[in-house]
Amino acid sequence: NAGVTQTPKFRVLKTGQSMTLLCAQDMNHEYMYWYRQDPGMGLRLIHYSVGEGTTAKGEVPDGYNVSRLKKQNFLLGLESAAPSQTSVYFCASKKTTSGLNNEQFFGPGTRLTVL
Amino acid sequence: AQSVTQLDSQVPVFEEAPVELRCNYSSSVSVYLFWYVQYPNQGLQLLLKYLSGSTLVKGINGFEAEFNKSQTSFHLRKPSVHISDTAEYFCAVSDVWPVDSSYKLIFGSGTRLLVRP
Numbered sequence: 001n002a003g004v005t006q007t008p009k010f011r012v013l014k015t016g017q018s019m020t021l022l023c024a025q026d027m028n029h030e031y032m033y034w035y036r037q038d039p040g041m042g043l044r045l046i047h048y049s050v051g052e053g054t055t056a057k058g059e060v061p062d063g064y065n066v067s068r069l070k071k072q073n074f075l076l077g078l079e080s081a082a083p084s085q086t087s088v089y090f091c092a093s094k095k096t097t098s099g100l101n102n103e104q105f106f107g108p109g110t111r112l113t114v115l
Numbered sequence: 116a117q118s119v120t121q122l123d124s125q126v127p128v129f130e131e132a133p134v135e136l137r138c139n140y141s142s143s144v145s146v147y148l149f150w151y152v153q154y155p156n157q158g159l160q161l162l163l164k165y166l167s168g169s170t171l172v173k174g175i176n177g178f179e180a181e182f183n184k185s186q187t188s189f190h191l192r193k194p195s196v197h198i199s200d201t202a203e204y205f206c207a208v209s210d211v212w213p214v215d216s217s218y219k220l221i222f223g224s225g226t227r228l229l230v231r232p
Contacts, residue, residue, distance in 0.1 A: 042222035052219050090158060101166055106158035
């Protein structure tokens with residue numbers, strides 16, 4: 001099993017450009033998450049999905065959109081990139097039945113720079 | 116809502132010395148706690164977790180953590196560190212998202228462990 005994979009690994013954008021980050025998992029997990037990691041701030045939840053076709057806002061959703069058309073994929077979109085979105089983005093997934101046993105499995109991350 | 120505090124942003128230590136990384140959480144009736152490790156340029160890996168039972172939890176790579184309910188702490192320890200333990204360590208607590216009652220992790224700000232020869 002590949003676990004959780006993310007594409008691309010690195011990207012540089014100019015302000016105002018758009019892009020989509022792809023997350024894929026092969027563990028048949030229902031829940032999927034997008035986080036951003038900034039120095040000194042830990043991981044903050046952007047959006048999440050509790051199943052195919054459903055998405056919801058996390059703590060810092062502004063400027064991002066997501067889609068979960070297939071159970072194994074969770075896409076994060078930036079419609080008009082801003083320098084404040086320079087960050088490392090992590091995708092994670094977990095089983096539904098784990099409840100508060102919230103062990104999440106993380107991808108390797110995407111490092112995004114917006115100039 | 117839950118919150119997690121990691122007071123130390125960086126902990127330098129010499130190889131083979133013991134180390135303790137501190138984590139405090141806000142109180143709750145029941146709590147599920149996690150430590151994740153992030154090696155340079157990699158994603159997060161689960162180090163250990165506390166769900167219930169014994170308050171001393173053993174994880175991978177010789178790490179252990181002790182759940183202390185009265186002090187609302189979940190400190191991570193290792194008796195003898197190696198250069199390869201150099202990484203960022205995140206404490207996290209499980210919480211219920213009020214919007215839809217789904218479950219989420221609340222992360223601390225992280226502690227960078229720097230092991231020197």
